[in-house]
Amino acid sequence: MRKWGSMAKHTKRYDVLIIGGGNAGLCAAISARRTGASVLVLEAAPKFYRGGNTRHTRNMRCAHDAATDTLTGPYSEDEFFEDLLRVTEGNTDSDLARHMIAQSKSVLPWIGEQGVRFQPSLGGTLSLGRTNSFFLGGGRAMLNALYLTAEELGVEVEYDAEVIALEINGNIFTAATFEKAGQIYNVCAGSLVTAAGGFEANIDWLKEGWGEIAENFLIRGTPYNKGTILKMLIDHGVETVGDPTQCHAVAIDARAPKFDGGIITRLDCVVFGIVVNRHCQRFYDEGEEIWPKRYAIWGRLVAQQPDQIAYIVFDAPSLERFMPSLYPPISASTIGALATELGLEPAALEATVTEFNALVQPGTFDSSLLDDCRTEGLSPPKSHWAQRIETAPFYAYPVRPGITFTYLGTKVDREARMIMRDGKPAENMFAAGEIMAGNILGSGYAAGIGMTIGSVFGRIAGTQAAEACA
Numbered sequence: 001m002r003k004w005g006s007m008a009k010h011t012k013r014y015d016v017l018i019i020g021g022g023n024a025g026l027c028a029a030i031s032a033r034r035t036g037a038s039v040l041v042l043e044a045a046p047k048f049y050r051g052g053n054t055r056h057t058r059n060m061r062c063a064h065d066a067a068t069d070t071l072t073g074p075y076s077e078d079e080f081f082e083d084l085l086r087v088t089e090g091n092t093d094s095d096l097a098r099h100m101i102a103q104s105k106s107v108l109p110w111i112g113e114q115g116v117r118f119q120p121s122l123g124g125t126l127s128l129g130r131t132n133s134f135f136l137g138g139g140r141a142m143l144n145a146l147y148l149t150a151e152e153l154g155v156e157v158e159y160d161a162e163v164i165a166l167e168i169n170g171n172i173f174t175a176a177t178f179e180k181a182g183q184i185y186n187v188c189a190g191s192l193v194t195a196a197g198g199f200e201a202n203i204d205w206l207k208e209g210w211g212e213i214a215e216n217f218l219i220r221g222t223p224y225n226k227g228t229i230l231k232m233l234i235d236h237g238v239e240t241v242g243d244p245t246q247c248h249a250v251a252i253d254a255r256a257p258k259f260d261g262g263i264i265t266r267l268d269c270v271v272f273g274i275v276v277n278r279h280c281q282r283f284y285d286e287g288e289e290i291w292p293k294r295y296a297i298w299g300r301l302v303a304q305q306p307d308q309i310a311y312i313v314f315d316a317p318s319l320e321r322f323m324p325s326l327y328p329p330i331s332a333s334t335i336g337a338l339a340t341e342l343g344l345e346p347a348a349l350e351a352t353v354t355e356f357n358a359l360v361q362p363g364t365f366d367s368s369l370l371d372d373c374r375t376e377g378l379s380p381p382k383s384h385w386a387q388r389i390e391t392a393p394f395y396a397y398p399v400r401p402g403i404t405f406t407y408l409g410t411k412v413d414r415e416a417r418m419i420m421r422d423g424k425p426a427e428n429m430f431a432a433g434e435i436m437a438g439n440i441l442g443s444g445y446a447a448g449i450g451m452t453i454g455s456v457f458g459r460i461a462g463t464q465a466a467e468a469c470a
Contacts, residue, residue, distance in 0.1 A: 017189035022052035024433025025195035027458030037466035053221035056262035057139035061448035091442025115145035190469025191428035198406035199227025209244035216308035242438025249299025252402030273314030280348035287384035296445035407438035416461035430461035
């Protein structure tokens with residue numbers, strides 16, 4: 001039990017308090033500090049694990065008018081918006097989405113000005129050379145650059161600092177209580193930015209929406225994103241947005257750890273084979289769309305299958321068509337033997353593969369576009385990249401739903417200001433990143449957009465928070 005009587009006042013009052021030390025929180029911290037505001041960042045994780053899911057990212061999607069040293073061509077605001085509408089099926093706040101996309105054009109160079117370096121986009125199945133900027137050294141290098149800039153500007157950071165209470169009177173924030181090394185501290189600030197992520201690491205909360213099947217989910221990112229700040233805000237009257245069952249969920253290797261497996265557990269080979277459930281039945285079109293626009297549907301699809309597990313099956317020619325995986329694929333000399341290795345019924349898998357092969361139509365294979373390699377008369381069809389699975393050795397990966405972040409969050413306006421349940425904006429409370437991503441992502445996902453949401457609304461939140469306490 002915590003000894004509240006031993007609570008100590010933090011030695012300093014800050015202009016801006018930021019909860020969460022990932023991309024969104026650091027963009028907010030840097031923006032606020034550059035206006036002259038004093039800034040404290042509270043990061044619940046130890047220093048080594050700082051940064052939440054940003055540690056596992058690779059790129060961000062921003063609109064831009066022309067090719068650059070690291071981007072192969074222009075990506076207009078309208079095209080970005082059309083891509084967003086396609087993946088969310090229109091389930092987005094169009095005004096906020098348009099605002100974010102417009103702001104992303106200036107955020108891209110701004111991120112570079114904060115010390116983040118980019119590299120030429122990766123090729124292959126990602127097909128992102130024109131739309132997404134890749135961080136040199138990945139998300140951890142990007143994160144380290146932002147921390148270095150923030151610290152050089154005078155931003156203060158407390159690690160292992162878990163916020164356990166917020167003091168909010170009506171729509172005005174006054175102070176936060178956090179625990180560190182067994183001690184309880186109270187810190188006052190003129191404004192608040194919450195950038196503490198979603199609740200994907202809180203399995204009990206996931207089960208409220210998904211039921212018991214959530215026990216079989218794997219959490220791709222940090223085990224520290226438990227949604228405690230979101231719950232506090234809801235309890236204090238902040239309006240929510242989004243569905244608790246909507247999330248960024250991809251199919252990841254079933255052999256991955258329960259938490260923090262990161263991006264290296266993702267598998268990019270769905271388009272090169274077929275996906276079957278434990279009954280050896282296909283259940284969705286593996287060739288529906290270019291991979292970066294539709295890869296994030298597969299976590300939800302697998303979640304709907306028996307025991308929340310599925311298997312990606314392909315043959316020898318496809319083995320080197322996608323990025324290498326963390327765990328080696330399971331292999332066998334025949335489809336029947338492969339089924340045995342997977343614990344599946346050999347005759348059932350052989351029947352599914354035989355039917356698929358018989359209905360594949362001739363075409364010209366090209367993984368970079370929606371080619372004409374398809375099936376005919378098969379349900380569900382494979383619309384593109386359909387190739388017979390007939391050349392030994394045969395391979396498979398077992399996959400489970402990998403949850404990246406959840407979409408239920410705080411409702412915000414263009415200034416990243418939280419909206420209260422009475423419809424009024426908060427006086428001095430702002431949100432950025434995954435905790436408010438549901439305003440943009442009602443469902444679905446497009447590669448790199450999570451970092452866009454964090455960077456854009458982080459910069460906005462930091463600037464507005466500094467102004468709110470001026």
